[in-house]
Amino acid sequence: xxxxxxxxxxxxxxxxxxxxxxxxxxxxxxxxxxxxxxxxxxxxxxxxxxxxxxxxxxxxxxxxxxxxxxxxxxxxxxxxxxxxxxxxxxxxxxxxxxxxxxxxxxxxxxxxxxxxxxxxxxxxxx
Amino acid sequence: xxxxxxxxxxxxxxxxxxxxxxxxxxxxxxxxxxxxxxxxxxxxxxxxxxxxxxxxxxxxxxxxxxxxxxxxxxxxxxxxxxxxxxxxxxxxxxxxxxxxxxxxxxxxxxxxxxxxxxxxxxxxxxxxxxxxxxxxxxxxxxxxxxxxxxxxxxxxxxxxxxxxxxxxxxxxxxxxxxxxxxxxxxxxxxxxxxxxxxxxxxxxxxxxxxxxxxxxxxxxxxxxxxxxxxxxxxxxxxxxxxxxxxxxxxxxxxxxxxxxxxxxxxxxxxxxxxxxxxxxxxxxxxxxxxxxxxxxxxxxxxxxxxxxxxxxxxxxxxxxxxxxxxxxxxxxxxxxxxxxxxxxxxxxxxxxxxxxxxxxxxxxxxxxxxxxxxxxxxxxxxxxxxxxxxxxxxxxxxxxxxxxxxxxxxxxxxxxxxxxxxxxxxxxxxxxxxxxxxxxxxxxxxxxxxxxxxx
Numbered sequence: 001x002x003x004x005x006x007x008x009x010x011x012x013x014x015x016x017x018x019x020x021x022x023x024x025x026x027x028x029x030x031x032x033x034x035x036x037x038x039x040x041x042x043x044x045x046x047x048x049x050x051x052x053x054x055x056x057x058x059x060x061x062x063x064x065x066x067x068x069x070x071x072x073x074x075x076x077x078x079x080x081x082x083x084x085x086x087x088x089x090x091x092x093x094x095x096x097x098x099x100x101x102x103x104x105x106x107x108x109x110x111x112x113x114x115x116x117x118x119x120x121x122x123x124x125x126x
Numbered sequence: 127x128x129x130x131x132x133x134x135x136x137x138x139x140x141x142x143x144x145x146x147x148x149x150x151x152x153x154x155x156x157x158x159x160x161x162x163x164x165x166x167x168x169x170x171x172x173x174x175x176x177x178x179x180x181x182x183x184x185x186x187x188x189x190x191x192x193x194x195x196x197x198x199x200x201x202x203x204x205x206x207x208x209x210x211x212x213x214x215x216x217x218x219x220x221x222x223x224x225x226x227x228x229x230x231x232x233x234x235x236x237x238x239x240x241x242x243x244x245x246x247x248x249x250x251x252x253x254x255x256x257x258x259x260x261x262x263x264x265x266x267x268x269x270x271x272x273x274x275x276x277x278x279x280x281x282x283x284x285x286x287x288x289x290x291x292x293x294x295x296x297x298x299x300x301x302x303x304x305x306x307x308x309x310x311x312x313x314x315x316x317x318x319x320x321x322x323x324x325x326x327x328x329x330x331x332x333x334x335x336x337x338x339x340x341x342x343x344x345x346x347x348x349x350x351x352x353x354x355x356x357x358x359x360x361x362x363x364x365x366x367x368x369x370x371x372x373x374x375x376x377x378x379x380x381x382x383x384x385x386x387x388x389x390x391x392x393x394x395x396x397x398x399x400x401x402x403x404x405x406x407x408x409x410x411x412x413x414x415x416x417x418x419x420x421x422x423x424x425x426x427x428x429x430x431x432x433x434x435x436x437x438x439x440x441x442x443x444x445x446x447x448x449x450x451x452x453x454x455x456x457x458x459x460x461x462x463x464x465x466x467x468x469x470x471x472x473x474x475x476x477x478x479x480x481x482x483x484x485x486x487x488x489x490x491x492x493x494x495x496x497x498x499x500x501x502x503x504x505x506x507x508x509x510x511x512x513x514x515x516x517x518x519x520x521x522x523x524x525x526x527x528x529x530x531x532x533x534x535x536x537x538x539x540x541x542x543x544x545x546x547x548x549x550x551x552x553x554x555x556x557x558x559x560x561x562x563x564x565x566x567x568x569x570x571x572x573x574x575x576x577x578x579x580x581x
Contacts, residue, residue, distance in 0.1 A: 017407045023360040024400065024424045110412040112420040 003122045004049040006032045008040040008066065009084070010058040014107070018053065021111040027119060037066025044076045051121050053105075056085040056096065064099070071100040080121045160190035167199055176207045346378035347388060354392040361400075361424035362393070394435060397425035415470045433477060449473040450495030450570060455485040455514070456532075457503055461557075465498075468559050481505060482514035489524055495573065496566050501533035501541065512541065515550060525549070526576050528569030532557055548572055 009015045015033055022031055032049055034040040038061040056063035070076045083096035088106035096104045163186035170179035183199040353374050357363035375385040400421050411417045422432055452474045456462040466476045477492055479485035481503055501511035511531045518524045530551045533541050541552045551565045
């Protein structure tokens with residue numbers, strides 16, 4: 001069964017890189033892309049993914065606002081969200097966890113590490 | 127071409143009292159003149175001027191009575207004269223056996239074989255001799271691939287002519303049922319032409335088939351390569367895709383070794399493309415080397431394949447930062463890995479060798495910009511770093527490459543006391559990376575200056 005991953009990222013290079021890495025993984029995944037938090041909320045509600053990779057700094061609506069909205073919706077509240085951000089301070093990690101994110105992954109990314117993380121949460125959903 | 131005037135001297139053979147050399151010279155001259163006469167006769171026969179041809183042959187006979195082809199020429203003239211008369215529109219019936227056409231020129235005249243070897247006949251002579259044979263010609267061979275050995279035929283004809291036959295005029299020995307000579311010749315020529323054309327056509331067809339076969343294989347390989355590129359674009363294909371590629375190779379009759387080779391080329395190419403793709407995004411990556419390592423696993427590039435192409439891959443990855451290729455010779459895996467990562471991060475392509483012996487092989491193959499080597503190696507029989515350096519010194523192709531030895535503090539003084547060349551340096555352990563890069567940069571500047579001075 002193919003898993004759906006929603007990548008919420010405003011930076012095109014980052015989107016391409018995640019797509020590049022996922023394409024070369026052994027994971028059977030479908031990548032959905034949203035360019036800001038607003039799009040992400042709409043997409044997650046309309047077509048709930050198995051996992052969300054959420055950038056925290058974005059125009060229109062950032063991750064700090066989008067994650068609570070997703071967690072507040074009955075249809076999407078159980079979707080694991082990985083905060084995917086350049087903010088790597090310990091307090092940032094605490095904040096994202098407090099929002100309901102299951103992980104705080106700091107950019108720049110390491111392909112293998114990111115894939116292991118994604119796989120961990122996809123496997124947990126069966 | 128032919129000097130007829132020479133025939134004027136033909137009758138005056140030198141008397142035996144004159145000196146031998148003059149005799150031999152004259153004989154030789156006469157033989158040559160006879161040969162020229164026969165050549166003229168040959169041309170005249172072809173022009174159907176038999177009368178003049180006969181005169182030339184008679185001249186040749188006077189010049190060189192022992193010439194083996196005289197009688198053959200006369201027979202030939204007689205034969206063609208007869209044929210000419212036969213082919214005339216209203217030939218008189220009596221012309222069938224014109225005995226007077228070869229008066230006094232029976233084959234018996236040439237029955238005794240020449241005592242001295244005559245000079246080789248001119249190129250046209252053997253052909254004409256063959257045509258003038260008195261006996262019925264043998265049935266034409268359907269595949270006359272080789273040129274007819276006319277000299278042999280002439281000899282065999284002479285040997286087969288019985289005394290009775292020899293006493294008869296040549297034309298009478300031909301059976302009446304034998305086909306006319308020109309017809310046979312023309313048929314032979316025609317057949318030769320046909321065979322030549324057929325042979326040429328066969329050769330062209332064979333060549334075309336080979337080209338088609340080659341082209342088909344190339345086309346098949348291209349087809350397989352295309353399929354493999356699709357399968358390998360995102361890394362090693364999954365089982366169904368891999369099986370499909372293999373089945374395609376089988377269906378295209380691609381030999382297994384070719385299939386393997388194509389697959390190897392494709393995966394390296396796809397890996398290389400993937401490396402290039404991440405170049406622009408390397409700032410988004412935590413570590414270029416770990417990404418490269420991950421991609422190596424994704425594309426199932428073996429360590430050997432990676433090392434063979436590392437310079438190329440790293441050139442792609444750090445295209446604007448590439449500083450050169452380093453061979454690092456160390457048996458300490460921990461120190462080796464640590465230094466490798468730092469060197470790669472600094473823009474060097476790093477090729478590893480565990481011992482100086484292994485490094486020597488790689489140095490010649492890779493032609494590095496810098497060699498970094500430990501001084502001490504614990505394995506039995508291994509060269510020390512300084513010995514390795516001395517070996518490099520003896521090779522004129524390698525003795526200018528910057529070479530840095532890593533040594534313990536205790537060895538530092540003694541090694542520094544040894545005379546180091548401009549391209550050599552010693553760095554104490556544990557290696558301070560800043561010190562090392564400073565030394566490397568210094569030696570690389572010298573290295574580049576040296577290389578520039580060679581151009």
